[in-house]
Amino acid sequence: MNRMQKQSQVAMGLLRAIAGFVVLILAFLIGYIFITGLPNISWKFLTSPAKAFSAGGGIGIQLFNSFYLLILAMLISLPIALGASIYLNEYAKDNWFTSTIRTAIEILSSLPSVVVGLFGFLLFVVQYNFGFSIISGALTLTIFNLPLLTRNIEEALASVADDQRQGGLGLGLSKYETIIHIVVPAALPGIISGIILCSGRVFGEAAALIYTAGQSAPALNFADWNPFNIDSPLSPLRPAETLAVHIWKINSEGIMPDLTKVSSGSAAVLVLAILIFNLSARYIGRKVFEKMTSMD
Amino acid sequence: MQNQKLAKQLMKKSKTARYERFGRLLCLSALLLIMVIVIGIIAFIATKGMSTFMKDHISMKDFFTGTIWNPGAKTPSGHAAVGALPMIVGSFLVTILAAILSTPFAIGTAVYMTEISPKRGAKILQPVTELLVGIPSVVYGFIGLSVVVPFVRNTFGGSGFGILSGTFVLFVMILPTIVSMTVDSLKSVPTYYRQASLALGATKWQTIWKVVLRAASPGILTAVVFGMARAFGEALAVQMVIGNASLMPHNLVSPASTLTSVLTAGMGNTVMGSLQNDALWSLALVLLAMSLFFNLLVHFIGKKGAFSK
Amino acid sequence: MGKVFDEEIVTLKADFMKLGAMVGEAITNAGQAFIDHDVHAAQTVVTNDHEINHLQIHIEKRSFEMIALYQPVTGDLREVVGILKAVTDLERAGDHARNIARAAISIKGKPRIGDVERIVATMAKEVSEQYNESISSYGEADQDRAKETAKRFDKVIDSHYNDIAAPSYQAMAKDPEIVNAAIIYLNVTKDLGRISDYSTNICEWTIYLATGKIIELN
Amino acid sequence: MGKVFDEEIVTLKADFMKLGAMVGEAITNAGQAFIDHDVHAAQTVVTNDHEINHLQIHIEKRSFEMIALYQPVTGDLREVVGILKAVTDLERAGDHARNIARAAISIKGKPRIGDVERIVATMAKEVSEQYNESISSYGEADQDRAKETAKRFDKVIDSHYNDIAAPSYQAMAKDPEIVNAAIIYLNVTKDLGRISDYSTNICEWTIYLATGKIIELN
Amino acid sequence: MTAPIISTNNLDLYYGDFQALHQIKLAFQENEISALIGPSGCGKSTFLRCLNRMNDMIDGVTITGAVNFRDQDIYSPQTNLVDLRKEIGMVFQQPNPFPFSVYDNITYGLRIAGVKDKQKLDEIVERSLKQAAVWDEVKDHLYDNALSFSGGQQQRICIARVLAVSPSVILMDEPTSALDPISSANIENTLLELKKDYTIIIVTHNLQQASRISDRTAFFMEGRVVEYDDTTKMFVNPDDKQTEDYVSGRFG
Amino acid sequence: MTAPIISTNNLDLYYGDFQALHQIKLAFQENEISALIGPSGCGKSTFLRCLNRMNDMIDGVTITGAVNFRDQDIYSPQTNLVDLRKEIGMVFQQPNPFPFSVYDNITYGLRIAGVKDKQKLDEIVERSLKQAAVWDEVKDHLYDNALSFSGGQQQRICIARVLAVSPSVILMDEPTSALDPISSANIENTLLELKKDYTIIIVTHNLQQASRISDRTAFFMEGRVVEYDDTTKMFVNPDDKQTEDYVSGRFG
Amino acid sequence: MRKRTLVKWILVLVVIIAGIGSYTTRSKRATNQQSITAVGSTALQPLVEAASEQYSAEHSGIFINVQGGGSGTGLSQIESGAVQMGNSDLFAQEKAGIDPQHLVDHKIAVVGVAPIVNKKVGVTRLTTSQLIAIFTGKVKNWRAVGGKNIPITLINRTQGSGTRVTFEKYALKGHSSAVAQEQDSSGTVRQIVSSTPGAVSYVSFSYINKDVQPISIDGVSPTERNVMLNHWKIWAYEHIYTNGKPTGLTKKFLNYLQTKHIQTTLFNKLGYISVKDMHYQRTWKGQLSKESGVA
Ligand SMILES: Nc1ncnc2c1ncn2[C@@H]1O[C@H](COP(=O)(O)OP(=O)(O)OP(=O)(O)O)[C@@H](O)[C@H]1O
Ligand SMILES: Nc1ncnc2c1ncn2[C@@H]1O[C@H](COP(=O)(O)OP(=O)(O)OP(=O)(O)O)[C@@H](O)[C@H]1O
């Protein structure tokens, strides 16, 4: 064996060690979150409301709020992001204008979420007088989410080979029909995993919500599903502390005696939820693709 | 006649054409909406941030070079104490250090995932790194506070709060970003480069080092810049471990602060429209400018990369 | 090779076989006319020679085009090249048949040598037979039959020349009046000999077609 | 077409021209030997015919291979096919030269007809000339020259046959002793005529080579 | 000669300032296969894409001159592009079935045009796949993903997809260049069958292919038609020296 | 016949359970071009990659039998892979110059082997590029990115890159299949020049190419060598019916 | 294809049912719904939140949203009229940028603020001057004030935080603290102090727990009793500001906060001191007067 090959083997060893080390860090992180958190999770914890100053509080409402906000934010941002990315990827000409738009969108995506939160606060909470509410939170999350989602969807669209578009046009479909009936379905697996990855980020977002969806989780009447009632879980005008905000809040202001337990339990739940998102991203992406490819 | 029928058919303005215009308009309006939002935010931050200079007559020079951040108070020379330099330095330091620290790890990991053991990489490392992207920064801060700070204190001395802890936390936070983007760019290096190199008698390491990494370098650079952008904008986690003292950091374990941490911490305690508040928005403006800078950098690198392809 | 080539080669070969048949007929008819002193039949042979020439040129052209269009190799190429080459032999055999027909016309009314004519008749029949055998063996790409044919008629037809030449010479020597006829006999014999040669050539092409080998029979 | 084809076609054509030269020599020498009663020279011609046959087969085989290997089209293909076809004409012209040489051998010691021999000599020269012209025009793919050659010798050589046939018949009628010689003269004349025909064929191939058109000259 | 089904006259095309086509005048006959050949970048694809206005998509393209389809100027502003492209179908270099089932691929064009009748769709699927000579291979897998077939089968599925909307003309841009020789040969045979019912215009780099299957061949060079004639003539005895050099592989 | 430079005997190759090569016995002569032809998936590439052990990279590959290079068993454990691959260079289907300058591409193999002498490198760059018949086209752009050249030029740069390490044998896997006919012809001419100094083994789908440039042709089918002979013989009068069908395009 | 249409129909159906359902439930309940919002001080937030929960529980259809955001936010929001109640740790007059003219102050509670140290520093009591020396950075080691040899780590609340203003005003006698670590929440401060050797900071009484060591100053220990008697000087009012006189629900809720029931139960539990229990009052300028009661 010559010098070069020895060198190669040493380098390979080093790379393995680095990868191992990184795995260790990651394992530690996740392990830490789960080991400190999982023992605190119980059905009661997951369903009962939080308590401000006594032990035994749960995260039921926060959990619900997180999902509700997420769904709302996605419902609002998805059509916009889809439309925008379709325009960018399919219609827009490649000139300074579109590249400016792209840059602008990217700037938005790398803006600290605090700034977005404050903007949402001043615009939705104060200016439009939505108050600290789900709708303010959802709109702010939309702003926070749009650039990322647009980017993801655009990538998914761009990964559809041009052949497919030409195939559509060559068949006599109009451009829009080609996009809607061929490009978007073909990109669907990518779009879905993009959506779910974004969901993960939105789900874990706190800074943008502190000043918009608020930091309180008033009790909900789970028997009342009329969105116009203020104590209805569906009411868009009620304040809604999410899980991530809850973690933030009890760590900064919590005075309950079991706050470390609640906090670590919440963190574990959050990570679990994101884990489920990610797994389902893969699974649904694959399923959708299979479905689509053999629809009957 | 057949031709006439055909002509008629070819000439009629069909439903599809209207549909087409409608769809295009729909998409365009979505894009315009986003544009409005972006412009809105930028304009908003810019006006707010500029009012420190325009309305409150703080000189730019003081803002960028002053080292005392106490907008409520006056400096000995009688100006309001809005020296943002400590935060700017702090932000840069943690960002650059985190990038310097993560890059080799990220590249090593990414190389492992694509070149050495793709199977294991895809099975274990990829989902885990993706998971890490989604962990809320509060949780990172929390773990930073209970693990990293004591570790730094015990290993490097000081209170444990400071640039170094910030660096460590950011290191983990931006690692997944850099890793996954680096993996993407390594994967986009065609297999035939590797084959060509091996066929020329190169060892695996030579192939990785001289060809794969080199070919992927624009992508890797972009990944690092993206990681840095993320680090730069990160607030909650850093805030919990960096110490948050608007002091010029004199070493890596002395409390320092970043633009975002000061911005986030201060916002609630100031009154809209006051100098204290305006000064915070100026910090946001600096962040925005940095964001822009990083983006342009990414584009520049991307273009360079594209050119060499 | 694609469908079209296969179809075209069938057509080409059919044309070739048709040419072969036409020439075969010309040979038989010319021989018969000569023997029967049938000027009319002979004239038909002469007239038909035009058609043979046309068909030959068509086949040549088409084979050439097929090579250019389909770039055949191996067996396919041999099919085409075989035809491209053998078609000349057919045409020339046809020419000789025409010569015999002309001879039949020109001998008309001249003094004859019965004995010689009988031998010429035998020879004509054999040559015709050989020719037909050769063409058939080509049509079937049957190299064994081709070899057999070439061998079978080789000596036979050569010997006829002597059978005809000797009495002709004698007759001429005896009777100068007969010179014209004798020379015609000799020429016809030569023509028949050439046709036999061309038949042998066709047998050679048959072998080539089947094996790819260019050999000289006899 | 690649380099190799271009090199090979040059070689092939050189071989073809060499064959042409060999046959040309055979024709000239056979004619000369006949006139000079030079049995030895005639024998050489007969012997050399083998070589001609060999070279012909080689050229045929090689053209065929070149078509298979290089799949030429248009002009390239005409080059190869032209050679593939014309090589047969050369070989057959060679055969007839050999026949003349054999005639020269067999006429040796037999009574002669001086007048006829003179005409045969003239004819042999002209045929030889025509042949050489044809080959040259082929070598240069000069269709004008080919046409001109075919035209120039067409009538001339046909007329010689009569020039020879008439005195021969007379001589035979006069002197039965002379029959053998006369028939040989007639055969040689026929051979020369055939060579002339083959020369015309070569001219036709020249035109084909230059234009891609298959025509019948004369 | 009967009236051509498609013809162009004085067709000029510019990409920005660069003139890619110069005064193209070609006429294509019904039920023939016409091949377009020529060196890379000579404008074959550009020309082909003019015939069903696929070039319209590209920025900065300027087209002057006439392209007539059955005496109808397809570049007149009134032309309904969608219907035009149904009349003049296109098959591409890379087999590009949509990532759906074979059945959906074939019926896509129709369903989007509003055809719903399942029985009719079934019939068309069978007919088109048979015409494209791929029915036997896919009939038991109609609901499998079209991408799960081999390249050659995919390309024939793409052809069937075009046939399903019953075009008059099929444009093909190097439809076999991504395929191995056996698949290519299958496609070629399919084209020869299709010729009975359709007019086919095919761009190919494979001169043998052009010579094997086409009735007419147009030789392009630097955006001009150098020669356009019967394929036999083009390969046996072209008029132009450049054509001769090109078809005999004497490039450059 | 002189001793072959590379020969295989009883070569079997398995991908997992699937046997891709069966008892391959071939011998390649020095300074010849040998072509490997056969239908897609018949094992041509697999076989070619056995000759410089590029298959070693793949998981689950089992190889038995002998591959000898100048009487040395290259699968013996003592074989130094790096040296072997310098002796037996390889050119791939896709022109794949590294995204560096032409100069860096050509000197890559030498530099990884430790050659540093600038003057020597310069010399080798010039020589290899000249041998690969691309010197004139790139000599003024040696420091430009190799990817900025045309496909055909790129492929010749790749050939030069292999030549720079002075191999004895060059393996090529469909080196022109991604190129247009003119570029392919240029590569073919280059190969014919190289033959004087190198032994070339080339996989090609283009039968015309095999017939035009190779001295010998091996016809593979389903992992077996059906026939291996002089190219002329293979295209004029092959022994095997399958070979005849394949070379005459009568597939399937 | 067919499946897709099915899904579409199901969606339409769901929307219709939801619409009908919500209309019917709405008609029954929506009549007397009301909601108000309180924003601001994080220190007051737990109290108001707990009270609002109880209030809502007692009065159906009433919602009182309580948000943090900090005193600055509370004041600027109430000033702009965006919310009904603005919570603040500070007098509006103390806050830069606020025009207190139209604001009406409701002092809800008093909170005491105490210095806390890490348990390991070995100090439980300090004099005021020692405290000032520590917080102005003149003393750098606990040894100097009788503790162990551990360097002092100062931890501040964010500038502008009510807790910090109170601490600097009454504990440091107006000296401003040296520039040091700042944390923007009491919870974090407590956690950092509990885990950082040598750390010192200050939190309101509600955050004091067993993890940290509260400090007696000049012999006075930080107890509610001492605050009521003003022995412990470091305390501040928790204000709810209204923009103009409170009306309607706001008024009712403010009154509710003053009820004995709330003041005796919630206040104690959360560590707030009822204003009524105070023996002294203080103006925003710090002037003391010995009287109790609501302002
Ligand atoms: N979208 C475009 N913008 C600008 N120039 C273009 C564009 N498409 C093609 N061209 C140019 O037009 C010319 C003709 O291109 P075209 O694609 O029609 O060539 P082609 O004959 O199809 O070549 P190939 O055989 O490589 O496919 C080329 O010079 C090409 O560079
Ligand atoms: N890495 C692999 N793992 C498993 N099977 C493989 C692998 N590579 C090739 N094969 C199989 O081995 C057989 C031979 O493949 P190979 O690539 O050698 O064929 P080929 O003759 O080069 O075909 P082509 O002309 O398409 O390049 C094929 O059946 C293929 O599916």
Ligand SMILES: [Mg+2]
């Ligand atoms: Mg093209």
Ligand SMILES: [Mg+2]
């Ligand atoms: Mg292969």
Ligand SMILES: O=P([O-])([O-])[O-]
């Ligand atoms: O109550 P605070 O203002 O100190 O958060």
